[in-house]
Amino acid sequence: MSLDATIWAWKVRQKQKKGGSIKPLKKLVLLSLSDRAGEDHCAYPSVARLVEDTEMDRKTVLKIIDELIEDGLIVDTGERKGRTKQVKVYQLMGVNGRETVPTTVLFDAGNDDLNSPNSGTVPTTEQFQQFHERVPTIPLKSPNVGTRNLSKNLSLESKNKKDWFCFKKLREEIYLADDSIDFESIMNSKWAEREKRAFEIYNAEKTMSDDLMIYHFTDWLINAYRTKYSNNQNSTSEKPSSTGSKSQQLSEKQIHSFAQKLSQHPEFASKFSEPGESYDKLAARIAVKLEDPAQAKKWESYLKQVGFSGSLAGNAA
Known part of the structure; x- marks a missing residue:
């Protein structure tokens, strides 16, 4: 044949x-x-x-x-x-x-x-066979003109395109991170759009898939909600403990700094990382957890190993 x-x-x-x-x-x-x-x-x-x-x-x-x-x-x-x-x-x-x-x-x-x-x-x-893809030349007036412009032949476009945002996926991610947060109240607020713009500007030069953008924006939004916009933030400052030493809470800057350090702490990472999880992804999850005073208190011993000094407010139990 x-x-x-x-x-x-x-x-x-x-x-x-x-x-x-x-x-x-x-x-x-x-x-x-x-x-x-x-x-x-x-x-x-x-x-x-x-x-x-x-x-x-x-x-x-x-x-x-x-x-x-x-x-x-x-x-x-x-x-x-x-x-x-x-x-x-x-x-x-x-x-x-x-x-x-x-x-x-x-x-x-x-x-x-x-x-x-x-x-x-x-x-x-x-x-x-003169073409690597072995595709015949198509006449210019053919209705098939342009069918070779598949995504694999196009130049690499920025992953952070304007349509990366998806309400449904964001709602699911926020629910998985903290089901006590009212998603609708956040999205109906005036500050949510402001934080979205800030997030896009911050990640403008990075190439991330839509799903990864949603994942990181979830952490960004939750952090902004808890540290800057939640009505409960007014009650976060606590009086000195009766033990004589002043209790404190981690600042936003400390949370992100210690989250990065803990993600690379051998003992901590071996206990709390997921299979195949990158340092950045683990750090993002840690940052969300550290925003909860009770959880931060549980990890106080690890925090001291990476440079934290002082005593955190809340119960470790």
């Missing part, structure tokens, strides 16, 4: 002559010959084999072979094969092997298919 011959046979436009065989039957016989061709583009199937392949009668097959010879698509080489040396060997004309120079097949001017929208030259396999 020759792939080059089969491709060629599919692309050849058959001639329709008065009193001759119809074009679909001629193409079927040519395809059967091509399917039986070798690397030299010669085929010598028996008439019985062609009859079996095409499901036509013997008389029709022989008539079509004569017409294909007359059209110049095949040539009787004069060579005979088989045990009886009576099976004719036909050369398929116009087939180019993949090792040959790229050419095009021009059709006879008398072909009635020249008025067809599909008329013209047929690119051969060799021409396709």
